[in-house]
Amino acid sequence: MRYDLLSTLTGGLLIVEGAAIAVLAIAQGGAIIGGDTSALESAIALLVLTVIGAAAVVAFGVATIRGRSWGRSGGIVTQLLILAVAGGAATGVFAHPLLGLQLAIPAIITLVLLFAAVRRAGRDARAERP
Structure with missing residues (x-):
């Protein structure tokens, strides 16, 4: 199990998002x-x-910090769901564009980092093949 900065940063952002959802649950x-x-x-x-x-x-x-693919996959799905919620918050009858933007920006950053982590994991897996 190899720890690298990209996976640690990406996993950390996912943990912060999970903590924010927990705060919502407390509310x-x-x-x-x-x-x-x-x-x-x-x-x-x-x-x-x-x-x-x-x-x-x-x-x-x-799981992302530990280099597990299911963590990255779940993180990507989570970011896409957050972006859908952000789009709904920014449009419609009761639109709050600023709230939509506040949700979308961290989701986009985390999504880009997740894609970079997936690419790195694929490259590392190919390099380990005989």
Whole structure:
């Protein structure tokens, strides 16, 4: 298992994104406790899914640092989903273009780093073949 700066940086960004999702889950929990939900069952289900998502993104970050391909793949899917959410936030009836931009910029940076990590892993795998 080889640690390199690119994988460590990319995995670190994924872990930070996972932590941000965990903060969102804490805010959702506060809304549930404060009674600021219209449907308690839906709010609890959303909270559970958010916690699972945060754990998955952190796991993708750790796996990326360790050079595992499933971590990079999961990270790429995560960035694409974040970009879809950013696009939805920036357009539509209740558009918040600044929020969309705040979501999109880190996702684009992480996505580019993930693609670079994938290319490096492929190059290293080809170099190790006899």
